[in-house]
Amino acid sequence: MADLLAAEDLEKVYGQGETATRALASVSFSLAEGEFASIVGQSGSGKSTLLNLVGLLDTPTSGRVVLGEKDTTGLGRKALARLRGELIGFVFQFHHLLPEFTVAENMLMPLRIAGERIGDEQRDRVGELLDLLDLPGLDGKNANQLSGGQKQRVAIGRALMARPRLILADEPTGNLDTTNTDAVYQLFRDINRELGTAFLIVTHDRAVAEMTDRILEVLDGELVQDVRNDYR
């Protein structure tokens, strides 16, 4: 399958001169459409930096990111923001729902940012996704009125709204209990299978990484392992 994402020789250095810290050094990998992969590593290993770079939230000191066959090198903040909105859905450790808005409004936000008109079709999709997320009928509720697990599921729904080709998840279950964690991964798996969405999940938890098809391990800013996980 064609590459959805290619990271080539990525390097990220924070600071300058003597205080410069290298967070990432010559990391290269690619991700195909519909892949279900994870990045594993200790805290401070550079895995979140890597996710931010491939998610176009940050720009590399050197190297390049090709996303959806588009070389992102040298793109301005505006163009990066647009590409991010088109291709990527984010799920973070913290749900980051907007407390001022309802569940449905939160989920529709990526579409509205992309400038899409909100009509019956889009509202129906909110309903379908809420059913898929096992949150039926919650669309009119204020985001603040949900439990932690429900909020994270709404955040996943929001990431799926714009039909992204890639979901980047940074410790998506870091704040959830075991039951909710299993439910979220099962959900990721279902989405991956049913919608063909690629997943790249950052986690420090090896057990969580073992649930994915491919494990990329980052250690001290370097990619030290890239293995198929056939033991699931």
Place this chain on the structure above:
Amino acid sequence: MLALSIAARFLRSSLGQTTLIVAGIGVGIAVQIFVGSLITGLQADLIDSTVGSSPHLTLRPADGETVTAELADDTREEPEVTTAVPIRRMSVIYAADDDSTALNVTAGTADDLDAIYDLEERIVAGSYSLENGEILVGTAFSDDQGIGVGDPLSVLLPDGATGDYTVAGIFDLGAAAPNERFTFLAAGSAADALGLDPEEYSAIEIQLDDVFASTEVAGRLAADDVTVVDWQEENEELLSGLTAQSGSSLMIQAFVLVAVALGIASTLAISAVQKTRQIGILKAMGMTDAAAGRIFLLQALILGVAGVAAGIVLGYLLILGFSFAPVDFSVRPSVTLIAVSASIGIAVAMLSSIIPSRTTSRVDPIEVIQGG
């Protein structure tokens, strides 16, 4: 528009804060409108009582001779001139038992004198009548000398003869000096006393539609054979007082605006900090820096428009309340003043959002996401 609906939602989510700042802007704009209207009303009243019922310009013969009624006709050709009437003027002396008073006599037709001095309105006793031999005197003179309506009044004329008149009415021109010294006669009576022909007059008295155009019109009317007397030259102190008053009123209004601007700026700055997380996540979802910055610009616009609307209502209420105050001038809200205050208010609101708006546009989504 997304930025607008987010701006509105942010404002609604902190309703207490929003209400306070709208009230703050409202009070500021209300003070603007009220102080502006008060000063305008007060000054209009002062000017009206100074020159509303007296000539704005007077044309006098330069050589001490006379002018003709034709000059009044010519003067009326000037676009700013609303009234130009020929009058005769003389000083007479009223001698009581052991005391004598100099009186300024202005003589003309009843209609002409009314046009300049608004005399018919100002008669407080007797009637506005200037038949031959009838004279109008002021309230102060009437009180001082104990002379009432229907009483005879004998004065010493400029040529040394005695003029005998009957008091037809008593006027109140609103100031002590004219009420004591001014008298009005029929044109014909003065012509006899001054030995003038029917075509000869002592001066032309003029009123203009805009009293402050007097200096400009005076310049145009000046000629070799006439001297122009301008009310503005004769009332310099009053005018400089009015200028100072306008200046201090502008200063008050400017400081009120500064206070309003600081209020909005600090509220928006706090809001920008409170909403950093939301802005970061919106940016992670693809919102551009410019759109994120616009949220705060639009919040300022909403606050400005709501505050200005509240201020106009409150300003009207203040003016309405003031109409019950025991003062003898009225405060009228001017549409221009309200429009100017409203535009400045909204502009100030928008300006004070520049800093929070720029801060917001610089929010880095990564910091927010990782900070939780």
